Amino acid sequence: MITALGLLTACDPSKDSISMPGNSDLTGEQLASGFSVVQYADEEYTTQAADGNYFTFTTSPSRIVSIYQLDEEGNQNILASGKASGKFKIVPKRGNPTTQTYYIETRDFNGNTIVGSKTAEVYVPQELEPVVRWLASDAYGSKTWKWDTEFREDGAVWGNFGYAPGDDWTSGIWWGCPPSDLTGQLQHSDTGVATGEESPAATMVIYDDGNIACFDAGGNQIRKGKYSVEGWTGEKNQASVDGSIANWAYGTFKTSEGAILFPFKINGGGEKPTSFEILQLDASHLKLAYAAPGTGGWGEATWWAFKSGSDAEGALTGFDNKAWTWDTEFREDGAVWGNVGYAAGDDWTGGIWWGCPPADLTGQLQHSDTGVATGEESAAAYMTFDWKTATVKSYNGSGEEIRSGKFAIQDWGNGEKTVATVDGSITNWAYGKLNTDAGSILWPFKINGGGEKPTDFEIIELTSDNLKLIYAAPGTGGWGEATWWAFKKK
Numbered sequence: 001m002i003t004a005l006g007l008l009t010a011c012d013p014s015k016d017s018i019s020m021p022g023n024s025d026l027t028g029e030q031l032a033s034g035f036s037v038v039q040y041a042d043e044e045y046t047t048q049a050a051d052g053n054y055f056t057f058t059t060s061p062s063r064i065v066s067i068y069q070l071d072e073e074g075n076q077n078i079l080a081s082g083k084a085s086g087k088f089k090i091v092p093k094r095g096n097p098t099t100q101t102y103y104i105e106t107r108d109f110n111g112n113t114i115v116g117s118k119t120a121e122v123y124v125p126q127e128l129e130p131v132v133r134w135l136a137s138d139a140y141g142s143k144t145w146k147w148d149t150e151f152r153e154d155g156a157v158w159g160n161f162g163y164a165p166g167d168d169w170t171s172g173i174w175w176g177c178p179p180s181d182l183t184g185q186l187q188h189s190d191t192g193v194a195t196g197e198e199s200p201a202a203t204m205v206i207y208d209d210g211n212i213a214c215f216d217a218g219g220n221q222i223r224k225g226k227y228s229v230e231g232w233t234g235e236k237n238q239a240s241v242d243g244s245i246a247n248w249a250y251g252t253f254k255t256s257e258g259a260i261l262f263p264f265k266i267n268g269g270g271e272k273p274t275s276f277e278i279l280q281l282d283a284s285h286l287k288l289a290y291a292a293p294g295t296g297g298w299g300e301a302t303w304w305a306f307k308s309g310s311d312a313e314g315a316l317t318g319f320d321n322k323a324w325t326w327d328t329e330f331r332e333d334g335a336v337w338g339n340v341g342y343a344a345g346d347d348w349t350g351g352i353w354w355g356c357p358p359a360d361l362t363g364q365l366q367h368s369d370t371g372v373a374t375g376e377e378s379a380a381a382y383m384t385f386d387w388k389t390a391t392v393k394s395y396n397g398s399g400e401e402i403r404s405g406k407f408a409i410q411d412w413g414n415g416e417k418t419v420a421t422v423d424g425s426i427t428n429w430a431y432g433k434l435n436t437d438a439g440s441i442l443w444p445f446k447i448n449g450g451g452e453k454p455t456d457f458e459i460i461e462l463t464s465d466n467l468k469l470i471y472a473a474p475g476t477g478g479w480g481e482a483t484w485w486a487f488k489k490k
Contacts (some may be wrong), residue, residue: 026108032116034060035104039120045087051098051123058085066105071389075406090120093388094138095127128208130319131232131251134281136208139313144415145204145286147179147261148307154178157305158185160266162298163291164240164248169279172298182262189262190270195222197261204261204306212259225259229278238277242296249277253288265290266302279303283314283464309415312432315464316409317387323490324467325382326358326442330486333357334379339447342472342482343421343429348460352484361443369439369451374402376442382490383442392440403444405437409459419458423477430458434469446471447483454483465489 036059039052057080059065066081067088079088079102090100104116128138137143147157156176165172177185182198196202196216203215206227213224231238232251240248257263258272265271273290280287284307291301309315316322326336335355344351356364361377375381375396383394385407393404411419412432419430438444438453446452454471461468465488472482 026106026114028114028116030116031063031065031104031106031114032118034063035065035116035118036060037118037120039122041123043089049123051121053091053122054087054089055120056085056087063106067102068105069100069102071391073389073391090122092122092124094125096124098122098124129229129232130234131229131281132208133314133319134283135227135229135286136206137311137314138208138319139311140414142205142207143308143314144310145206145261145306145308147200147202148285148287148305149178149200150307151287151305152176158182158262158266159303160300161289161303163289163295163301164242164245164297167245169289169303173303174300176303188264188266188268188270190258190264190272196220197222202261212255214259214261223258225256227253227255227259229253232278240297241291241293242299244297249279249289250281251278252276253278260288260304261306262304264302265292267300268302273302276304283311283318284308285464309431309463311415312409312412312459312462313387315462316467317385318464319387321384321386323382323384324487325490326379327466327468327486327488328357328379329488330466330468331355336486337361337443337447338484340470340482340484341479342470342476343423343426343478346426348470348484351479353481355484367445367447367449367451369445369453375400376402381442383440383487392436394440394442394444403439405440407434407436407440409433410435412459421478422472422474423480425478430460430470431462432459433457434459441469441485442487443485445483446473448481449483457485460484 037055037057039049040054041047041049041052043054045054062084064082064084067079068076071077080086098121099119100122101117101119106114108114149155155178157179159176160174162172179198179200183194186192197214199217201217206212210226212227214222216222230252236247236250238249238251239246253276255274257274263272265273276288276290279289286306288304289301295301328334334357336358338355339353341351358377358379362373365371376394378397380397383392385392390406391404392407394402396402410433417428417431419432420427421429434457436455438455444453446454457469457471460470467487469485470482476482
């Protein structure tokens with residue numbers, strides 16, 4: 001009889017694996033007391049640590065459990081499931097409490113759910129200053145910056161300008177030089193020798209520990225140094241050096257000598273400034289200026305333009321709760337959703353077959369799961385990505401919530417296209433993937449999909465201003481039908 005009873009209960013792996021009548025009296029406290037962990041400092045589980053983020057667990061007596069944490073809204077974040085022993089990790093974002101609560105859940109012999117709770121001390125990185133989040137990322141520990149060749153039509157990234165020309169500093173630009181032409185500007189350097197930073201592929205990596213390093217296109221280090229920031233509030237609050245404009249810069253970026261790419265004052269005989277005015281800083285852009293003390297209005301100053309595509313979380317969430325709306329400026333016809341011939345080439349837009357503006361989505365309800373308009377069929381509809389809760393919510397133009405879910409950025413290539421197409425025909429196709437709960441984003445429907453709501457999207461563009469997504473069903477080959485979405489910062 002005992003053997004037969006074991007066979008009957010073994011069909012449901014979520015139930016407690018101990019099939020004894022007394023098991024119906026199991027309490028949460030007993031469940032927790034029989035749950036043991038060992039913590040490790042590394043994901044390879046080689047170094048034990050009292051505040052480790054990586055856990056191995058065992059249950060005594062052996063029982064099948066699920067382990068999870070709860071977010072601010074009470075939703076479960078599953079850490080491990082369907083096991084009597086195994087591994088899980090708790091890696092909180094910066095600034096969260098070091099004491100973390102997690103829950104162990106099982107079912108007793110009668111199918112009742114039993115939940116116990118435990119706490120653990122884990123390592124949580126010290127919360128970064130807001131400005132360091134933008135410079136060095138709060139998600140990856142460092143951020144890669146390149147020359148911003150898209151800043152101007154001529155591709156210029158360094159040059160001179162008339163200082164403090166007005167609120168728009170770009171109106172004072174006299175001249176600029178693209179990266180590849182910097183080899184012709186070595187009279188401004190201290191050695192007159194090219195180092196490799198005179199390339200669009202040169203990089204400047206800013207780390208969250210105060211270090212900065214420059215590399216040539218091959219990844220060879222050119223130089224390194226230290227940095228700090230003064231006066232940053234997120235608003236222009238720093239006066240120009242001559243005092244003519246009260247709210248001129250966002251703060252001061254200070255470095256050891258020669259720490260940034262092509263760190264030379266123009267017409268300065270090799271001078272390498274160590275104090276720069278921050279004229280722009282967000283997830284994707286960094287603009288710096290140097291004006292020598294005493295420089296007056298329209299006096300000569302030096303400017304630098306950098307961009308970054310490596311900080312996906314910063315671009316998507318702003319390390320806060322960032323709103324995105326339909327990008328009706330993406331195409332002349334105002335289209336924001338449609339179909340595309342998948343993997344048509346390096347420029348995915350060359351494969352677009354058709355697109356629909358937001359207001360016309362009410363005529364496309366055959367693609368939805370209900371056939372009923374929700375309000376997302378409006379140019380004023382928007383969605384938010386919350387960094388702390390990893391929650392995406394969609395709203396109609398009046399701000400009423402339509403739906404919500406969890407999101408995660410996966411397979412991010414540090415700003416480079418490293419994700420292959422689903423058929424493998426193009427190796428470097430997408431920058432990463434956006435995973436969401438079904439139906440979380442605006443108009444979350446696969447075209448001609450009978451109401452299907454995909455959960456895995458290819459990120460085909462992500463900057464602080466623009467987000468483009470594509471969904472291609474598994475097995476979709478070149479020029480097979482896929483769905484595209486276009487969003488912009490609200």
